[in-house]
Every structure is written in structure tokens, then in C-alpha cells.
Amino acid sequence: MALTKAIPDLRAIASRFQIYGDFRDAAPHGTGHINDTYATVFNQSGSPVRYILQRINHHVFKDPPAVMQNISRVTAHVRRKLEEAGVAEVSRRVLTLVLTLDGQTWTQDAAENYWRCYLFIEHARTYDQIETVPHAFQAARAFGAFQTHLADLPAPRLLETIPEFHHTRRRFDNLRAAIQADACNRAAGVKREIQFCLEREAMVDVLLDLQARGQLPERVTHNDGKLNNVMLDDATGEGICVIDLDTVMPGLALYDFGDFCRTGTGRAIEDERDLSKVEMRLDFFEALVRGYLDSAGKVLNGTEKDHLAFSAGLITFETGLRFLTDHLQGDRYFKTHRENHNVDRARVQFKMVESFERNESALHRIVRDAGG
Ligand code: ADP
Numbered sequence: 001m002a003l004t005k006a007i008p009d010l011r012a013i014a015s016r017f018q019i020y021g022d023f024r025d026a027a028p029h030g031t032g033h034i035n036d037t038y039a040t041v042f043n044q045s046g047s048p049v050r051y052i053l054q055r056i057n058h059h060v061f062k063d064p065p066a067v068m069q070n071i072s073r074v075t076a077h078v079r080r081k082l083e084e085a086g087v088a089e090v091s092r093r094v095l096t097l098v099l100t101l102d103g104q105t106w107t108q109d110a111a112e113n114y115w116r117c118y119l120f121i122e123h124a125r126t127y128d129q130i131e132t133v134p135h136a137f138q139a140a141r142a143f144g145a146f147q148t149h150l151a152d153l154p155a156p157r158l159l160e161t162i163p164e165f166h167h168t169r170r171r172f173d174n175l176r177a178a179i180q181a182d183a184c185n186r187a188a189g190v191k192r193e194i195q196f197c198l199e200r201e202a203m204v205d206v207l208l209d210l211q212a213r214g215q216l217p218e219r220v221t222h223n224d225g226k227l228n229n230v231m232l233d234d235a236t237g238e239g240i241c242v243i244d245l246d247t248v249m250p251g252l253a254l255y256d257f258g259d260f261c262r263t264g265t266g267r268a269i270e271d272e273r274d275l276s277k278v279e280m281r282l283d284f285f286e287a288l289v290r291g292y293l294d295s296a297g298k299v300l301n302g303t304e305k306d307h308l309a310f311s312a313g314l315i316t317f318e319t320g321l322r323f324l325t326d327h328l329q330g331d332r333y334f335k336t337h338r339e340n341h342n343v344d345r346a347r348v349q350f351k352m353v354e355s356f357e358r359n360e361s362a363l364h365r366i367v368r369d370a371g372g
């Protein structure tokens with residue numbers, strides 16, 4: 001759901017946080033579909049220092065303080081692990097929350113929007129499209145390390161900030177309800193896409209059934225394993241920091257891996273209109289498998305490894321379902337920037353699903369060869 005388009009008074013919001021120096025500038029940053037992100041520059045005794053200010057989308061995250069509680073716990077835990085391991089530049093390898101003047105992790109503006117602030121990780125960047133095989137390896141390795149660091153997060157269980165976020169059965173049923181309601185009279189225009197989804201209903205219960213039988217363990221997972229949620233070092237290409245932690249909560253490791261494949265193997269961007277450009281690339285898939293197993297291989301069980309290939313198609317399908325549902329419901333969830341934007345996004349996902357299906361045996365072979 002789009003929040004107000006006007007740029008808010010970022011100087012006033014920044015002044016609520018423990019930031020030294022003089023406010024210089026602030027501008028929108030990044031390409032996310034949910035929150036609003038701004039890079040903010042302060043002059044600190046002659047040097048420009050950047051911060052990230054983010055407005056949390058409270059229509060999507062209905063309990064922002066719960067989100068912040070999860071993020072605080074998770075970042076503190078990862079930080080402790082990195083410090084214990086004697087890793088250099090810890091503040092580039094885990095997000096650092098800047099607290100408010102009264103020591104909180106968030107503040108609310110006059111319009112009751114929720115804001116948080118992070119140190120800006122310099123000399124690194126995210127990629128909406130992963131361009132090289134080594135980058136794919138590095139990004140997946142960083143996500144695997146992140147999951148591994150969180151494997152021993154002390155109790156209590158993290159809060160479920162969006163319940164049933166990756167419950168693919170629920171996502172499927174939501175689509176069916178949206179088709180039935182057809183609130184915006186859009187179903188007739190996306191008949192083929194609807195048909196594509198209905199034909200694949202059997203996919204949606206596979207991981208849920210394995211979880212119910214105790215074969216897939218609940219873990220602390222990121223749940224938004226888009227490869228543009230990892231920062232790669234400008235000089236070395238190393239995956240240094242996993243960001244965008246709003247959805248870190250209990251989940252299946254495969255949800256994250258599936259999302260890497262959705263966003264890290266494609267030849268085209270997520271909303272490409274020329275579908276002839278859309279296909280998955282086996283060399284990128286192999287890099288993702290190898291990168292992920294390099295860091296997380298020791299914590300995954302056999303069933304998880306056996307379903308790495310399946311998860312690629314599943315999460316891509318689920319994301320397509322979500323885009324299509326949002327289109328049918330009038331584009332209320334994801335930010336859209338043009339007419340039919342969510343349909344374009346859904347079509348790309350479905351073309352990717354077909355590409356994963358076509359390459360199924362090769363995907364399994366690659367996982368096996370990589371030791372999965
Ligand atoms: P969204 O939920 O909108 O995807 P993100 O948290 O991923 O929000 O932030 C959007 C973009 O802002 C990221 O892709 C990244 O480029 C940049 N970004 C976010 N946090 C930081 C940070 N701490 N340092 C530098 N850049 C950041």
C-alpha cells in the first residue's frame with residue numbers, strides 16, 4: 001500500500017536519533033517494494049557521514065515495535081558472534097541500529113509513521129540483478145552465514161511479525177479468494193496467469209507437509225532472501241552484510257534459498273516486460289548452491305538438501321501468486337510504478353517457474369555434485 005508520496009521532514013526525524021553533527025542532506029535510496037528508505041548525510045566536524053533512515057510500512061508490518069524487537073535481538077546476536085570470532089570491521093558486517101535520544105530503536109513522527117536509523121555501510125552495494133557468477137556465490141554464502149549465526153539464537157522464539165508469511169497453501173487460497181471476489185474486475189485480463197497457478201496447486205503443500213511430519217525443522221530465517229538484501233564489498237565482491245531484517249522470524253531455510261534462486265539466477269529483472277529474456281541460468285544456480293552450502297551446509301539436514309532444487313520453483317511460484325493476488329485486489333500491497341506492474345512481475349515469476357521446471361534434473365544433479 002503506498003504511503004504518502006511527499007518526502008517527509010527528514011531533518012526533523014533525524015534529529016530524534018543519536019547522530020552527531022549538522023544535517024546536510026537526505027534523498028530516497030534503494031528500490032524496495034515495502035518500506036521507504038533514505039540516505040541521510042551529516043557533516044561531522046568536516047567529514048560527510050551517511051546514515052540510513054527508514055520508514056517502516058505499518059500497513060504491511062502491523063506491529064513495528066515487534067519488528068524492531070526482533071531486529072535488535074538478531075543484530076546483537078550476530079554482532080556478538082562476529083566479535084567472538086575476531087572478525088574485522090564488524091559494523092560493516094552486521095546492521096547497527098542508531099538509537100533515539102531516549103534510547104529506543106524506533107520513533108514515531110507526527111503522522112504516526114514509524115522510523116528507524118542504521119549506520120550506513122560504505123564501500124559496498126546491493127545489486128537488483130546479480131551480474132556475475134562470483135557475486136551469486138558470495139551473496140548466497142553471506143545469507144548462509146547469517147542463518148548459521150542465528151542457529152543458536154537464545155530463546156524466546158522470535159515474534160512472527162507477518163503471520164504465515166511463507167505459508168504457500170494460504171497464499172494459494174488467498175489467490176483463489178481474490179479470483180472469486182474479483183473486486184477490481186481484473187480476472188478476465190489475467191486468465192492465462194490464473195490457469196498457470198491453478199494447474200500447480202499440488203506444489204504448495206510439499207514443504208508444509210514435510211514440516212508437519214518433522215522432516216523440515218523450523219529455524220531462524222531471513223524470509224526475504226532477495227539477493228538485493230545482501231551488500232557486496234566494492235573492492236573484493238565479498239558478501240559482507242545481510243540487510244532488510246524486517247521479516248527475520250521463524251521459518252524454513254528453504255524459503256531463503258528459494259528466494260536466492262528466484263532473484264539470483266534470472267537473466268532479466270523482476271518486472272521485465274520482454275518475456276523472451278526471462279530464464280534461469282544453471283551456472284548462477286550452481287554458484288548459489290555452492291555458496292550457500294559453503295556456509296550453511298553443516299547445519300542443513302538431508303531433507304533440506306534434497307529440496308534445494310524444489311524450493312527454487314516453489315518460492316518463485318509463491319512470489320508470482322502474491323503479485324497476481326495483489327493485482328486482482330487493486331495493487332494494495334506492493335509499491336507499483338506503472339499500470340499492470342504487478343502482472344508484469346507475476347509473468348516474470350511464472351516464466352522463471354517454467355524455466356526451473358524444464359531444468360529440474362540438471363538442478364538436482366548440480367545440488368548432488370556440490371555435496372548437497
Ligand atoms: P526494502 O525493504 O525497501 O527493500 P532495504 O532495507 O533493503 O529496504 O533497503 C533498501 C536499500 O537501501 C538496500 O537495497 C540498500 O541498497 C540500501 N541500504 C539499506 N540499509 C543500508 C545500510 N545500512 N547501509 C547502506 N545501504 C543500505
Ligand code: GN1
Nearest residue numbers: 032033034035060224226244247319
Ligand atoms: C518485498 O521489501 P522488499 O522489496 O525487499 C516483499 C517480499 C517479496 C519481494 C518481491 C515484507 O520485499 O516478500 O518477495 O518484495 N516483502 C514483504 O520482490 O512482503
Ligand code: MG
Nearest residue numbers: 032228229244
Ligand atoms: Mg530490500
